Amino acid sequence: MPPASFLHNLHPLTKVVWSLAVVTAAFFLQGPLPLLLLWASVLAVAGAGKVLRQVLPALKGLALLAGLFFLFQVFLIREGNTVFTLFPAKGIGQVTDVGLYACTVLALRMLAMTSTIPVLLATTNPKDMVVAFVEKLKVPYLYAFMLVTSLRFIPILQEQLDLVLQAQRARGRDLEGRNFIKRVKAVVPLALPLLLVSIRRSRTLAISLETRGFGSGPRTHLRPLAFRPADIAATAACLLLAFLVILL
Amino acid sequence: METLIEVQNFTFYYGESPVPALADLNLTVRRGEFVGITGPTGAGKTTLALALNGVIPHFQGGRWSGRVVVAGMDTAETPCSRLARIIGSVFQDPEAQLVATDVEEEVAFGLENQALPREEMLPRIEEALTMVGIRDLRHRSLKELSGGQKQRVAIAAALAMRPAVLVLDEPTSELDPQGTQDVMEVLRLLNREHHLTIVLLEQKLAAMAPYISRLVCLHEGRVVADAPPREILRREKLLRELGLEDPPVAAFFRQLQRAGLYSRDLPLTVEEGREELGRLFAKEGIL
Amino acid sequence: MIRAENLSFTYPNGLQALKDISFHIKKGEFAAIIGRNGSGKTTLLKHFNGLLKPTSGRLLIAGLDTARARTAELARKVGFLFQNPDHQIFLPTVAQEIAFGPRNLGLKGREIERRVAEAAAQVGLTEYLDASPWKLGKGLRQRVALASVLAMGPDILVLDEPTTGQDYRQAREIMAITKALHRKGHTIILVTHDMELVARYAEKALVLGGGRLLLQGPLTEVFSRDDVLAEAGLLPPAVLRLTAPYRKAGLIPGVLTPEDLFREVCTILRGEDHAARILPA
Secondary structure (H helix, E strand, O other), X not given: OOOOOHHHHOOHHHHHHHHHHHHHHHHHOOOHHHHHHHHHHHHHHXXXXXXXXXXXXXXXXXXXXXXXXXXXXXXXXXXXXEEEEEEOOOOEEEXXXXXXXXXXXXXXXXHHHHHHHHHHHHHOXXXXXXXXXXXXXXXXXXXXXXXXXXXXXXXXXXXXXXXHHHHHHOOOOOOOOOOHXXXXXXXXXXXXXXXXXXXXXXXXXXXXXXXXXXOOOOOOOOOOOOOOHHHHHHHHHXXXXXXXXXXX | OOEEEEEEEEEEEEOOOOOOOEEEEEEEEEOOOEEEEEOOOXXXXXXXXXXXXXXXXXXXXXXXXXEEXXXXXXXXXXXXXXXXXXXXXXXXXXXXXXXXXXXXXXXXHHHHHOOOOHHHHHHHHHHHHHHOOOHHHOOOEXXXXXXXXXXXXXXXXXXXXXXXXXXXXXXXXXXXXXXXXXXXXXXXXXXXXXXXXXXXXXXXXXXXXXXXXXXXXXXXXXXXXXXXXXXXXXXXXXXXXXXXXXXXXXXXHHHHHHOOOOOXXXXXXXXXXXXXXXXXXXXXXXX | OEEEEEEEEEOOOOOEEEEEEEEEEOOOOEEXXXXXXXXXXXXXXXXXXXXXXXXXXXXXXXXXEOOOOOHHHHHHHEEEEOOOHXXXXXXXXXXXXXXXXXXXXXXXXXXXXXXXXXXXXXXXXXXXXXXXXXXXXXXXXXXXXXXXXXXXXXXXXXXXXOOOOOOHHXXXXXXXXXXXXHHOOOEEEEEEOOHHHHHHHOOEEEEEEOOEEEEEEEHXXXXXXXXXXXXXXXXXXXXXXXXXXXXXXXXXXXXXXXHHHHHHHHHHHHHHHHHHHHXXX
16 A cells, blocks of 8 residues: 555654644644644645545544534623623623633634544554654553544544434434534434444454554564654654744 | 363352352363353353453452362462463353454454564564464454454454463354354354364354354353253253253154154254255155 | 435535435335445435435425435434434433324324323333433433334335344344334334344335435345345345255255245155144144
8 A cells, every 4th residue: 555645744743743833833833823724734634644634533522522622612602892792681691702702712723633633643653643642652551542543533434424324313413404503412322322332342343452462562564654854854853843832 | 082171060149139149159171072051041151251261369359168269270369360361251232342442453453452563573473364264354443344253353362372271251242243254154163273271152043053072051050061062952841941942943843753753963054954945745755 | 105216315525425316115014224324324314304315306205305405304204213312312201202202293282192101102112211211221221212113103114224233132123113003004124234124024125325226115025135245245135045955956946034944844844744843733
């Protein structure tokens, strides 16, 4: 399988550094515009790595989550001037200018921080990532294992979600409504079965790793991962940019 | 033949459960055997598989007593990584047990864990893939494979570690009949040509019976029958009590047997059945 | 009841999964849709609940065009039982789980209670109504899923590989319930690759292969077409394969189960009178 792009070719740790740099930058950037730009840069990297199409569904999901987060928070902030009220008669659902601004920043920050994850996954073999963690970063085997488990399940989750969707739909639950509230309510019948099915499967994987002698000591590699000049350059660039953001 | 697996009075309780999953179980498997183990859901098949490969008691906690000895090693006293070289394990769900993204890497995984040098890995991968008949899939992505092919990759991954015994826990439960038969043929070949000892835990009796030399029936954590499959399939009451599959060909000849129209051994396959039916008709002067 | 008219479907990535499929399943029939994995079975199934819409042609269910009907409207007509009940169970009690469907149809209070009780009785779950579905075994969880579908009162029941991953006894129980529902007048569609199951329960079969409908008709007719079945990658049931040489010679008719074959062979060997004596009534 020839790697599809330069992004696939980078060492897993380089991509983790990139991801952490984006997280750091998102923490320190304050305005909606810089955060939007940061998010755009993540999308640009995905585009350059030829995985934008592949990660689009995941990005949509993250955007939905950020939107939910926005909705839950925006009514809670009472400071500032009221922009509008949802139910003026009862005085419920007040939205202020301060609330709008703060929640937009928070939602965008969340979006920018989480969007690197699908890109990371789409361009990295999860097993390579765990091996890199255990060997280069000396992460204990147990934590690395928990990571591989959750990483490996993302593509499987998508398949499972499809099955869950089909099953609930057959019970008359319409999940295609445009109504936002309805879509939120629809999350529970989907998320719960998905979670439980996933836990069961992660146990199988844990047992499979155990019976194949994983985590017993030093290991060798069929395809050794090398830290190449491109990795050094990319890591340096990420660190530099994150550093600049912090200083500014 | 030399004893390879010895389970002695083994009892196991999951967590705080008052009901034992395995109750005072005894089982001996000799080198070179192809043993089928069957029983309804909850009879203890999976627990037994986990006890054989050392996941019980190393990984899965619970209360236990008795001993499991594989190739002279007590599984409770031997680390899983050491047992991994002696017992190859294959599980039910073809997706959840695979760790890599392509076939070659998947088969290499156990070898990497053993810290084998790369030069030694390559011929072993080749050998294992050839043994299960998927050499041409070596560079394919796991995503592109069918369920049956994925299970063969899982078998190859276990074989690459050159185990003394292969323990498979319902490896065909997610597969269609063709996929099931492919896996069975591979197991037959491994047993006959490569003299590998195989323990197959499976409830598809019709699919399994023609391939195994011995069938062990579990019920509520105990061995309730242990005989060649032809013997077990004669025992209609046992099959019914355990809720086991009654393979159609054997079921038909058993009915003839009971009506006094047939007295030879029960055939297990369609081919054997045709031969027996022909013999019967010839004897009765029909055709 | 169910009519497909020149139904074709092409996935957005260009893969043509169904090619010009036409069939008609009448009210009260027990039909099996058979084919290997990748034959188009799953894609066709997704048309039954409107999850996919035909690229061309159409699928009519009880007069509803699936491409236009709303999810709840279709769910009222067609009940689905999928392979893994765990993909839908999420409520704390069996009763609530069964009530989920009727609630989505907009039913309330007494009517829901009535339907839950009735559906639970149909699948033999009455004593488990207050239990947590997670604590039940897989066979019972499968029945919970079936009850939750029956509670919506569908005339048509679609079973997608209902016995895969179940043990033999659980499989037989689910099929016995299905058979009882069929007797009460439900139209049943069984989607499977298990030919023994088809032989035992279905009346007619539709054979899918490579996205085409290769063959349809009564079971004995479909199963006698070895050539088409081979093309679809399917093996006829064991009893039919066993008797193939004698069927061609006209000695044994096309029976599908070991019990029926025993009857026939007894008659051949001992004559009708004797056979009648040794056969169970």
